[in-house]
Amino acid sequence: DSGVTQTPKHLITATGQRVTLRCSxxxxxxxxxxxxxxxxxxxxxxxxxYNGEERxxxxxxxxxxxxxFPDLHSELNLSSLELGDSAxxxxxxxxxxxxxxxxxxxGPGTRLTVT
Amino acid sequence: ELKVEQNPLFLSMQEGKNYTIYCNYSTTSDRxxxxxxxxxxxxxxxxxxxSNGAVKQEGRLMASLDTKARLSTLxxxxxxHDLSATYxxxxxxxxQLIWGAGTKLIIKP
Numbered sequence: 001d002s003g004v005t006q007t008p009k010h011l012i013t014a015t016g017q018r019v020t021l022r023c024s025x026x027x028x029x030x031x032x033x034x035x036x037x038x039x040x041x042x043x044x045x046x047x048x049x050y051n052g053e054e055r056x057x058x059x060x061x062x063x064x065x066x067x068x069f070p071d072l073h074s075e076l077n078l079s080s081l082e083l084g085d086s087a088x089x090x091x092x093x094x095x096x097x098x099x100x101x102x103x104x105x106x107g108p109g110t111r112l113t114v115t
Numbered sequence: 116e117l118k119v120e121q122n123p124l125f126l127s128m129q130e131g132k133n134y135t136i137y138c139n140y141s142t143t144s145d146r147x148x149x150x151x152x153x154x155x156x157x158x159x160x161x162x163x164x165x166s167n168g169a170v171k172q173e174g175r176l177m178a179s180l181d182t183k184a185r186l187s188t189l190x191x192x193x194x195x196h197d198l199s200a201t202y203x204x205x206x207x208x209x210x211q212l213i214w215g216a217g218t219k220l221i222i223k224p
Contacts, residue, residue, distance in 0.1 A: 048211055
């Protein structure tokens with residue numbers, strides 16, 4: 001158990017809908033990362049937040065958005081869903097303080113199925 | 116811009132054999148990370164290599180880092196079926212990890 005929690009574990013929804021995925025980082029970790037992993041694909045980095053601020057952006061679609069709240073939990077919002085958005089979505093956290101190395105601890109993931 | 120390349124991307128081997136997965140990276144990366152992922156599961160951190168010449172071992176897995184050659188290796192000794200998984204390496208760049216494509220390892224009895 002990495003200490004990172006994600007809800008829900010599974011989500012089935014229809015095209016055109018909007019969903020919200022939630023992540024709670026490990027205690028004390030300030031950075032949260034979101035990744036998408038499609039079937040048999042590698043990890044696609046979506047976005048990183050550090051202490052409430054967006055720090056880095058990867059291949060995140062405009063239909064997707066995220067935020068990190070004052071209590072450091074994060075939410076990833078996916079809207080106008082398409083079949084191709086079906087994937088595993090991982091959240092990871094790391095300390096990311098000055099001088100810290102950036103080992104990331106991954107949550108169990110949310111499996112999103114768009115029908 | 117840091118780029119990370121793993122090879123091979125797919126490896127099928129027999130139990131009891133030794134093999135090495137290679138991770139090359141394009142520019143300076145102070146640290147190198149190895150992760151394991153079982154099918155449909157999350158990623159688990161295996162090793163964090165912090166400096167040139169670093170070597171870490173856990174059971175039948177050994178990872179090393181050569182920053183001059185920009186190369187890290189993950190060596191599997193006397194493979195067993197339980198090591199079947201996908202292995203990812205990643206380098207540090209601007210507060211985020213840059214990931215290799217992953218090596219899918221299948222170990223046959």
